[in-house]
Amino acid sequence: MYAQMVKSEAANDDPALLAAFQARIDAGERIEPKDWMPDAYRKTLIRQIGQHAHSEIVGQLPEGNWITRAPTLERKAILLAKVQDEAGHGLYLYCAAETLGVTRDDLTEQLLSGRMKYSSIFNYPTLTWADIGAVGWLVDGAAIMNQVPLQRTSFGPYARAMVRICKEESFHQRQGYDLITKMAQGTAEQKAMAQDALNRFWYPSLMMFGPSDKDSVHSTQSMAWKIKINTNDELRQKFVDQTVPQAKYLGLTVPDENLKWNDDKDGWDFSEPDWNEFYDVLKGNGPCNTDRLEARQKAWTDGAWFRDGLMAHAKKAESRRVAAKVAAE
Ligand code: FAQ
Numbered sequence: 529m530y531a532q533m534v535k536s537e538a539a540n541d542d543p544a545l546l547a548a549f550q551a552r553i554d555a556g557e558r559i560e561p562k563d564w565m566p567d568a569y570r571k572t573l574i575r576q577i578g579q580h581a582h583s584e585i586v587g588q589l590p591e592g593n594w595i596t597r598a599p600t601l602e603r604k605a606i607l608l609a610k611v612q613d614e615a616g617h618g619l620y621l622y623c624a625a626e627t628l629g630v631t632r633d634d635l636t637e638q639l640l641s642g643r644m645k646y647s648s649i650f651n652y653p654t655l656t657w658a659d660i661g662a663v664g665w666l667v668d669g670a671a672i673m674n675q676v677p678l679q680r681t682s683f684g685p686y687a688r689a690m691v692r693i694c695k696e697e698s699f700h701q702r703q704g705y706d707l708i709t710k711m712a713q714g715t716a717e718q719k720a721m722a723q724d725a726l727n728r729f730w731y732p733s734l735m736m737f738g739p740s741d742k743d744s745v746h747s748t749q750s751m752a753w754k755i756k757i758n759t760n761d762e763l764r765q766k767f768v769d770q771t772v773p774q775a776k777y778l779g780l781t782v783p784d785e786n787l788k789w790n791d792d793k794d795g796w797d798f799s800e801p802d803w804n805e806f807y808d809v810l811k812g813n814g815p816c817n818t819d820r821l822e823a824r825q826k827a828w829t830d831g832a833w834f835r836d837g838l839m840a841h842a843k844k845a846e847s848r849r850v851a852a853k854v855a856a857e
Pocket residue numbers: 575576579580581583584587588614645646647648649663667668671674735736737738739743744745746747750756760810
């Protein structure tokens with residue numbers, strides 16, 4: 529073990545090994561779990577995939593809040609399916625992270641102790657039914673914009689997990705747009721609810737892409753390693769360009785006085801979100817941070833008996849397997 533650690537540490541300083549690794553990335557090769565990789569590459573992936581997995585799991589809470597209050601059986605079934613999909617996404621991503629040598633228990637412990645983040649967006653409340661439309665339209669819309677390129681990320685298990693996740697996210701975005709369309713084309717009161725949801729979710733959705741490029745800590749290295757394919761600002765711009773015409777179609781107003789078409793860049797000029805608010809939410813001071821972590825803590829504590837039961841069952845099954853093997857020899 530000690531010898532392995534010494535070798536691995538030495539390897540991280542070995543210019544030939546590092547150059548060979550970078551050459552594989554530059555050639556578009558996928559890195560697989562058993563391949564050699566620099567410790568910092570492994571650490572960055574555990575951070576990003578872990579944060580992504582936690583976001584999918586915590587992201588169930590704002591929508592789960594509306595399952596019992598969905599206005600029709602059809603909407604309830606759709607929402608239930610969507611929330612279950614998010615659980616599945618979290619599980620694929622925890623599995624992808626585990627291939628890097630971290631355990632799911634460890635990742636969960638880091639989430640619950642506040643050492644690991646989840647997406648800022650899930651610290652905002654879903655106050656009305658129209659918010660469920662806004663989450664699908666804007667939050668899933670932003671999530672897909674970020675995740676489609678991640679299907680080409682350099683780490684194999686992460687890239688493969690993203691393929692299925694993106695297919696499902698696409699359904700999520702469409703159901704959200706369908707819901708918000710019904711609201712925007714409904715009564716004056718329903719349209720006002722849709723506008724209110726857009727007003728509250730617009731800037732938090734823009735924040736999902738992370739700080740502006742000049743303030744992004746990890747982008748340069750993550751892009752060199754092709755963990756990230758686009759910068760935060762590139763994706764934010766694409767999201768605005770995609771979403772503004774959709775809002776116009778709905779007869780809704782994007783809450784930004786500076787929104788203006790720019791021929792030169794062939795895209796919309798728009799206002800930056802309030803980055804002080806973003807960092808404040810990251811520090812734990814968003815409207816729902818405490819509730820979200822309490823809900824996750826409760827789920828973890830309440831599930832202890834089930835995890836213990838599974839482990840006991842697995843141990844028994846293993847003893848039986850070993851005993852049968854010995855008896856057969
Ligand atoms: N929230 O240097 P950068 C979804 C942190 S999935 C919280 O630019 P990076 C599906 C960042 O971690 C949504 N923290 O960082 C769904 C870093 O702090 P650290 C999640 C954020 O990693 C829909 C610091 O700021 N998607 O929604 C955020 O290069 C509906 C500096 O930032 C993913 O995780 C933020 N928004 O770029 C589920 C996609 N932004 O770690 C349910 C994968 C930044 O040093 C319902 N992740 N930070 O302490 C990524 O693409 C990247 O990690 C970024 C951030 C783009 C999020």
